[in-house]
């Protein structure tokens with residue numbers, strides 16, 4: 514803990530100047546605030562042809578037209594080097610039953626070793642890109658490298674364009690991916706979670722907001738209901 518770092522307990526709200534905290538303290542703060550984050554289980558191929566796999570939770574969707582995703586690599590890791598060299602990667606969403614295998618692929622291995630082998634994972638050929646999919650993943654985004662963007666001293670943000678989607682039929686319901694069936698593992702600071710309760714809300718129009726009664730406006734114009742009740 515740095516001298517002006519996190520107190521053990523807080524008896525009043527914390528107002529934090531990130532410049533006063535150590536990188537380690539800031540990592541714990543930042544990564545446990547923006548949660549849950551999906552985990553990009555990124556598959557790449559090295560210039561020697563070795564298949565590499567590593568989880569990245571600084572990951573998200575950017576937009577859908579065109580369909581872009583991003584993730585951020587800290588340091589000159591194999592994933593970053595391979596993305597630059599090959600210009601392609603696959604984001605596999607992590608199913609709950611492969612959580613331990615995912616953890617194993619975060620081990621810093623020599624560049625001559627493939628995480629697929631050590632984690633006992635089966636590579637499955639992709640449709641459009643050279644990096645492979647992970648067998649058992651319910652959704653895989655085959656991506657071409659759109660651009661990279663360096664941030665700070667060590668971070669490389671990687672933007673990818675999805676050129677092909679693989680969606681397992683078991684997660685497809687009523688014309689869409691059902692998030693509950695997809696059940697992606699997500700990152701909570703140093704911990705993990707799965708999808709919990711799911712609910713829906715109606716979004717009111719501006720006119721409905723204006724005409725709603727004062728006081729109970731929110732309850733009147735925004736109706737929430739459990740998605741599971743509706744689905745069953």
Ligand SMILES: Cc1cc2nc3c(=O)[nH]c(=O)nc-3n(C[C@H](O)[C@H](O)[C@H](O)COP(=O)(O)O)c2cc1C
Nearest residue numbers: 567568569570571585586587590591592619620621
């Ligand atoms: C759940 C999880 C999320 C991670 N997220 C990131 C991340 O967003 N960025 C990063 O650089 N490393 C992240 N890591 C660590 C990398 O997976 C790890 O450094 C790995 O060895 C990199 O492998 P590579 O050298 O084959 O690319 C994460 C690890 C785990 C377990």
